[in-house]
Every structure is written in C-alpha cells, then in structure tokens.
Amino acid sequence: MFYMFMKLRKIIAFGKSSFIISLPKKWLKNNNLTSGNYVSVIENDTSISIESIEKNKKIKKICNLNVEDLPISAIKKLILSAYVKGAEIIEIKCSNIIKKNSEIKTFISKLNGLNIIESGKDKIIIEDLLDYSKLSINNMIKRCEIIIKYIFSILSEVHSKADLQSINERYEEVNSIQYLINRIINLSCNNNEFNIDINNHDKLNFFLILKKFKLILKNCLRTADTIFHYSLSDYLDKNFIEYIKNINNLFSDLMNSYHSKNFMLANDSFEDLKKLEKDVYDKFGVSKNIYLNKIYVELLLIIIEIKYLSNIIMNEQVNIIEN
DSSP, rough: OOOOOOOOOOOEEEEEEEOOOOOOOHHHHHTTOOTTTTTEEOOOSSSSEEEEEHHHHHOOOOOEOOOOOOOOHHHHHHHHHHHHHHSSSEEEEOHHHHHHHHHHHHTTSTTTTEEEEOOOOSSSEEEEEOGGGGHHHHHHHHHHHHHHHHHHHGGGGEEEEEEEHHHHHHHHHHHHHHHHHHHHHHHHHOOHHHOOOOOOHHHHHHHHHHHHHHHHHHHHHHHHHHHHHTTTTGGGGHHHHHHHHHHHHHHHHHHHHHHHOOOOHHHHHHHHHHHHHHHHHHHTTTTSSHHHHHHHHHHHHHHHHHHHHHHHHHHHTOOOOOO
16 A cells, blocks of 8 residues: 655755755655666656656566586576566576587577577576567467468478478477467566556467467478378378368368357368368278378377367357356
C-alpha cells in the first residue's frame, strides 16, 4: 500500500533567473539518491512531478554459467535453458573457453536475438538485443507451416546429401522458432514490463502446436533419411507420392481451420486423416522391400501426429464462458 503525504516547501531564489526547492530526506534515502544524482522533472500546466531515474532503470535478468570442465554438449544445454527461461544477459566463464569458442558461437547463432557482446580468454558475454514489440507469434507459427509444407513437397525426391541437409536445416529453423516462442511465454509470465500480452490459454496452445510441429518434422526427417540411405527415390510407387500430396493438402486445410477458427473444417480434416491412415496401414507389408515398408510406417507416424494436431486445434476452438 502506498501513502501520499503533502508537505509545504518554500521556493528559494537562486541566482538571477532560477528557483529551487528542497527535497525530503526520506524520499532521497528510499530512492538511493544523493547530491550529484539526476532526477527527471515532468512538467504539466499546474504541477510538476519528480521521479528517480535510478528506479526507472530496467533491471536485466543475468545468468552466470561456470562451465569449467563441462563438455560442449552440457554447455549448450545450459545456454539453451538460460535462453528459454528468459535470461537477458548470459555470462559464460571457463579458463579454456577459447577452445570451445567456435562451437559456442555456432550454437548461439541459432538462438534468435542473442548476440555476443564480449569474448575473452576466460569468458563470453551474450546479450538479448531482440525488439519483442515487433514480433508476432502467429507469424512464427505461419513460418513453421510454410517449412512443413515445403518439406512435404520434396519428401519423395531426396536424392543427395544436399537434399537431406536442406530438410535438416529447416528442421533446425523450426527448433529455433520453438525456443523463441517458449522464451516469449516465459518472459510474459515472469516479467511485468514485457510488452507482449498472451493469455494462459494461448500459451498452452502455442506450446502444444509447436511440439506437434517438431514431431511431424522429426518423422519427415526419418523418412527422408530412409529414402536417401537406401536409394529409394526411384522405387517409390505412385501411391506413396499421392499419399504425401494428400498429407500436405490435409495439413494445409487443418492450419487454415486454425487461423480461421473453423471447427467444421478441422473436424473434416481429422476424418479425412483417419481414412488416409487406414489406406496407408493397408499398404504396409505389401512390398517385399523391407525399406519401402519402413517408409510406410514412418508415413503412418506423420499422419498420426497430424491427427493429434487436429485434436489440439479443435479443442482450441471450444470457448468456455463464465456466467
């Protein structure tokens, strides 16, 4: 609870054209102010207000990581954890940090907004310089959609390591987007000054949708890996290529239902996915090539994850009103 006290202060002439008033000692003490400090003076027509600049300074969340003797895999996990939890400055300390500099810098480059502001013999300081007011989570979701649809479009044409690498890079991009959205959600929960307002319902939905996106892409990666390593591109039958096209179309319909909040379209997509799942299941075991059978299993896993996604989207469109 805050109390306001009115006290009279006498205006004192100072020099030829200025006037001064004294400030209450208690107020100065409470705001850690002393002679020589600056304050902000806000003028209105009939009043002025004086505020402490020190109190208005934004306090940044700092995470200190002592990574002495830790392997690079553990260091990456610590940096990622600090990032997702909303640290604005991450200071990494280690006596032989130079040996790990290259890998740390490569990893940091995959985390949106983080920049190295200092790099020395025994420490690296990273700061978040992202302007969150310009970000839209819905636009990030749409970017993930575009990536998934692109991967579906090339999945049956994986002929080289470059094709496989291209899919892997896009998977990593979705990873980066997921980490950023998780960071935004954490910041919105724990930072009153954070300027992106997200309700708890949306936070849960964003988390669940992105989790399904990653599982869909992980199964796409497995399928692409099988097609490449066993040189199956030239042996894929018309059914497989048609199934991929149908999956892509149903995924597009499903995401359209999400953005338009069209429950019936989401439900229709779910029913069509069930039919497609049965068709693909019936194809399993038909071929004598065990690797062709393997990609049909992987295709089934993709369809199942999209079905789960459709349930999340349908649940999201049910509104409960307090009465």
